[in-house]
Amino acid sequence: xxxxxxxxxxxxxxxxxxxxxxxxxxxxxxxxxxxxxxxxxxxxxxxxxxxxxxxxxxxxxxxxxxxxxxxxxxxxxxxxxxxxxxxxxxxxxxxxxxxxxxxxxxxxxxxxxxxxxxxxxxxxxxxxxxxxxxxxxxxxxxxxxxxxxxxxxxxxxxxxxxxxxxxxxxxxxxxxxxxxxxxxxxxxxxxxxxxxxxxxxxxxxxxxxxxxxxxxxxxxxxxxxxxxxxxxxxxxxxxxxxxxxxxxxxxxxxxxxxxxxxxxxxxxxxxxxxxxxxxxxxxxxxxxxxxxxxxxxxxxxxxxxxxxxxxxxxxxxxxxxxxxxxxxxxxxxxxxxxxxxxxxxxxxxxxxxxxxxxxxxxxxxxxxxxxxxxxxxxxxxxxxxxxxxxxxxxxxxxxxxxxxxxxxxxxxxxxxxxxxxxxxxxxxxxxxxxxxxxxxxxxxxxxxxxxxx
Amino acid sequence: xxxxxxxxxxxxxxxxxxxxxxxxxxxxxxxxxxxxxxxxxxxxxxxxxxxxxxxxxxxxxxxxxxxxxxxxxxxxxxxxxxxxxxxxxxxxxxxxxxxxxxxxxxxxxxxxxxxxxxxxxxxxxxxxxxxxxxxxxxxxxxxxxxxxxxxxxxxxxxxxxxxxxxxxxxxxx
Numbered sequence: 001x002x003x004x005x006x007x008x009x010x011x012x013x014x015x016x017x018x019x020x021x022x023x024x025x026x027x028x029x030x031x032x033x034x035x036x037x038x039x040x041x042x043x044x045x046x047x048x049x050x051x052x053x054x055x056x057x058x059x060x061x062x063x064x065x066x067x068x069x070x071x072x073x074x075x076x077x078x079x080x081x082x083x084x085x086x087x088x089x090x091x092x093x094x095x096x097x098x099x100x101x102x103x104x105x106x107x108x109x110x111x112x113x114x115x116x117x118x119x120x121x122x123x124x125x126x127x128x129x130x131x132x133x134x135x136x137x138x139x140x141x142x143x144x145x146x147x148x149x150x151x152x153x154x155x156x157x158x159x160x161x162x163x164x165x166x167x168x169x170x171x172x173x174x175x176x177x178x179x180x181x182x183x184x185x186x187x188x189x190x191x192x193x194x195x196x197x198x199x200x201x202x203x204x205x206x207x208x209x210x211x212x213x214x215x216x217x218x219x220x221x222x223x224x225x226x227x228x229x230x231x232x233x234x235x236x237x238x239x240x241x242x243x244x245x246x247x248x249x250x251x252x253x254x255x256x257x258x259x260x261x262x263x264x265x266x267x268x269x270x271x272x273x274x275x276x277x278x279x280x281x282x283x284x285x286x287x288x289x290x291x292x293x294x295x296x297x298x299x300x301x302x303x304x305x306x307x308x309x310x311x312x313x314x315x316x317x318x319x320x321x322x323x324x325x326x327x328x329x330x331x332x333x334x335x336x337x338x339x340x341x342x343x344x345x346x347x348x349x350x351x352x353x354x355x356x357x358x359x360x361x362x363x364x365x366x367x368x369x370x371x372x373x374x375x376x377x378x379x380x381x382x383x384x385x386x387x388x389x390x391x392x393x394x395x396x397x398x399x400x401x402x403x404x405x406x407x408x409x410x411x412x413x414x415x416x417x418x419x420x421x422x423x424x425x426x427x428x429x430x431x432x433x434x435x436x437x438x439x440x441x442x443x444x445x446x447x448x449x450x451x452x453x
Numbered sequence: 454x455x456x457x458x459x460x461x462x463x464x465x466x467x468x469x470x471x472x473x474x475x476x477x478x479x480x481x482x483x484x485x486x487x488x489x490x491x492x493x494x495x496x497x498x499x500x501x502x503x504x505x506x507x508x509x510x511x512x513x514x515x516x517x518x519x520x521x522x523x524x525x526x527x528x529x530x531x532x533x534x535x536x537x538x539x540x541x542x543x544x545x546x547x548x549x550x551x552x553x554x555x556x557x558x559x560x561x562x563x564x565x566x567x568x569x570x571x572x573x574x575x576x577x578x579x580x581x582x583x584x585x586x587x588x589x590x591x592x593x594x595x596x597x598x599x600x601x602x603x604x605x606x607x608x609x610x611x612x613x614x615x616x617x618x619x620x621x622x623x624x625x626x
Contacts, residue, residue: 125507218505218522221618248543252534291530359522375526384525384622386538393545396586
C-alpha cells in the first residue's frame, strides 16, 4: 500500500510535458536547466534536504521556471473584484500580475509589464479602470489585455500589428469556491484535478456553510529575510515546533487545553495528511480562545451539525476543527482558535520572502462572529501576531546559518514520524498521527519532482 | 488662532506641555521594558489599532477601515496578552532582549468634552535584535486620552504606519 502511494507521488505531476516556451519567446532563448540537475538536493530515502536548496541563486532561478511557471498559484478572491473593471495586483513567483475583471465579467490575468519597455503598467494594489495607461510611454491596454492606444501612432510602420503586442496573458485562470488561481503551463492538469485530495479537506473549512467564506478587505504584507520554502514547509505540516516556539502563548491558553493534541484518539481529529499532489494538512481538535465570546461554542456546534447537510458526515466532523493546510507550493491557510486566514508566500530572492495575509469568516456569520474571526486572526498569525512574531525569528535564524561552504555539506533532517501513514476509505490522502514531518517532506518530494522534470 | 485670548493660548500650551511629558514617559516605559507600568496607562475600554495601508489612486482612502484587515487591533485584554507573552521570558523576539527606542514628536492637543483630549503625534520606532535585523517603523498616532484628577488613561490609539509592506512588528507603539 505504501509502495503504491509512493509510486503515485513519483508520477509525473502533469501530462507528458512538452518543452514549455512562452508563446512570444523564440526557442533559441530558452534558458532552462538540463534535467535532473537538482535531484540530489532532496534525499528521498533518508528524508533529508540539502542547505543548497535554500540559498543557492541557481536553485532559486530554476524554481521560477520549474515551480512557479508550472503550478497553479493563488491570485486573489472573487469578492475583491465585485464589478467589471475592478483590478488587483498580485504575484506569481517573481512575475507581477494584474487580475482584472472584464466587461463580460470574466476574470483575466496578465503580467503587469508593458510590452514596450517593460514598465509596470499598474502601480496600485487595487482599483477600477476600463483601460490602463503605461506611465512610461503611454501604451494603453484594455481589460482584455489588448493594446488599444499608443502615442505617435503614425510614426510606426503601417505593418505594426497591435494584436501581437497585447499584455502577456496568464493562459489559465480558474477559481475554486471564489479562490482565483492562475497557471502559466498549458500542460498542467486543471485546477480541480491539481487540488486533488486536498479538496476534501479544504471543503471542511471553505465550504462549511452554504455561502462559503468571505474575505475581509485589505491585505497585510510583510517581508522576512528567509527563503520562501522555510515558510511554506512549516505551513505544510510542522506541528513539531508549536509547543516549543509558541510555549509563551501556550502558557496564556492559546494552544488549547494542556495535552489537547496528544494522542487519545490520534486519527480522529488530530492528524496530518499528505497528498500525492504535494499538498498537505494538519487537522487539530477544536480550540477555544482564552476569552471567547459566550456564543462561540454554540455557534460552532450549530455550524458542525448543519454542515452535515452540505458535506459528507466525515467532513462535517472536522468543520469546527483547527487546521493548517497548504496548496503546493505557496498558498496556505490557518484556521485556529475560531479564526481563519489565508496567505501567499512570495519569493523575493533566495533569502527574502514576502507574506501576504488575508482574514476571512463565514459569509452568513453574525457580526460578532465575523469580528471575532478577524480579531483573533490579527492577534495571532499576522506580522504582529502572538504566534508569527516568534516564527519569523526561526525562519531568519535558519537562513542566516545556511550560506557558508561548510554548513552546506550537511543536510537538514525531516525524519520525524516513524509511521508511513495509513489509507482510509472515507478520507483521502495518506494519514499520519501528529506531529510528523511526513507531510512537509511530501512538499520536498513534490518540489524535487518538478525541479527534475 | 487670532480669536484666542492670551489666557486660552497659555492654557493650551500648559496642557500640551503636560501631554508631552506623558508621551515621553510612556515612550520611556516601553523602551525600558516596564510593561506593567505601561499597561497602567491603558483605559479598560481602550481600542488600540493599526490599519493596513494600501496603494490606491489619489482621492481614495488608502488605509483599511474598522471591520477590515489590520496590523493590530487590540482591546485591553489583548494588550495584557502582549505584555504577559513577553514576561514569560519564553519568546524569541524578546530573548535576548531587543533594543527598542521610541521617538515621539509633532505633538498637537485638542480638548474635547468630558476631560477627553485628542492627541496627535508622529513617531519613529527603532528596533534592533540579534545581529542585523534592525527595523525602523515610521508613522503617526491619533490618541484619545482621558484626564482624571491625578492621572491620564489612554482610551483610543490609532496607529498610522507609513508603510504598505512592513519588515517586522514585534513592538508596541
